Amino acid sequence: MxxxxxxxxxxxxxxxxxxxxxxxxxxxxxxxQEPPRKMMPxxxxxxxxxxxxxxxxxxxxxxxxxxxxxxxxxxxxxREAKAERERRAALERKKKQEAEKRRKAEAERKRKAAEEKAxxxxxxxxxxxxxxxxxxxxxxxxxxxxxxxxxxxxRESTQAVMSVAQAIQQRIExxxxxxxxxxxxxxxxVSISFVPTGRVVASNITKSSGNAALDRSVLNAVRKVEVFPxxxxxxxxxxxxxxxxxxxxxxxxxxxGLRQ
Numbered sequence: 487m488x489x490x491x492x493x494x495x496x497x498x499x500x501x502x503x504x505x506x507x508x509x510x511x512x513x514x515x516x517x518x519q520e521p522p523r524k525m526m527p528x529x530x531x532x533x534x535x536x537x538x539x540x541x542x543x544x545x546x547x548x549x550x551x552x553x554x555x556x557x558x559x560x561x562x563x564x565r566e567a568k569a570e571r572e573r574r575a576a577l578e579r580k581k582k583q584e585a586e587k588r589r590k591a592e593a594e595r596k597r598k599a600a601e602e603k604a605x606x607x608x609x610x611x612x613x614x615x616x617x618x619x620x621x622x623x624x625x626x627x628x629x630x631x632x633x634x635x636x637x638x639x640x641r642e643s644t645q646a647v648m649s650v651a652q653a654i655q656q657r658i659e660x661x662x663x664x665x666x667x668x669x670x671x672x673x674x675x676v677s678i679s680f681v682p683t684g685r686v687v688a689s690n691i692t693k694s695s696g697n698a699a700l701d702r703s704v705l706n707a708v709r710k711v712e713v714f715p716x717x718x719x720x721x722x723x724x725x726x727x728x729x730x731x732x733x734x735x736x737x738x739x740x741x742x743g744l745r746q
Contacts, residue, residue: 646720647731653716654678655737662707664741665699672697672741674704679734682725684718686711692736704739 675693689708721728
């Protein structure tokens with residue numbers, strides 16, 4: 487063990503010396519040689535080239551064709567103006583189309599309104615015609631009834647008047663004293679006026695017989711009777727008939743049945 491230790495120390499010293507010698511030789515060799523050129527990265531070179539190009543372009547700008555530029559500007563202006571005209575034309579067409587659409591809609595509305603008005607007017611006239619026909623039928627019916635009633639009334643009035651007239655004439659003839667000068671066929675017409683009480687207020691010869699004595703005899707007979715109950719009864723029951731037919735009565739007295 488002591489022998490191993492005695493050999494180790496000289497060995498270590500020898501190795502150290504050799505290492506030192508190699509280091510000295512190496513350092514001296516590198517000092518005599520030119521240092522190597524360092525290579526620049528690729529991206530740095532590309533950047534430098536780009537900068538050179540930009541500098542060159544700025545230094546010598548390309549020539550600009552002003553006429554061509556103006557032409558291009560004019561063409562651009564014309565294109566924009568054309569586009570604006572087309573836009574306005576399209577807007578105008580749209581407005582016209584909308585206006586036409588509104589006009590047609592209004593015309594259609596007016597047409598329908600006119601048709602509806604005409605239909606209602608036709609219905610109204612038809613209804614008025616029916617109502618008028620109904621009124622006319624009703625009126626004709628009422629007029630027929632009135633005429634029938636008037637006819638019946640007239641018949642009744644006529645009968646009543648004739649009856650009263652006959653009664654008046656009979657009363658007068660019952661007191662009539664014909665004069666000796668009277669002859670068969672002589673006719674005297676007399677007008678007699680009554681009041682509603684049946685009293686005679688006036689009597690006149692309206693057509694003479696040609697014999698004054700005969701005419702006077704008729705008037706004397708009327709005055710003798712003086713009051714006619716039949717007249718008073720008619721005036722009380724049918725005042726209208728009295729006023730219209732009897733107040734002023736025309737009677738004819740004819741001489742008949744005398745021995746000649």
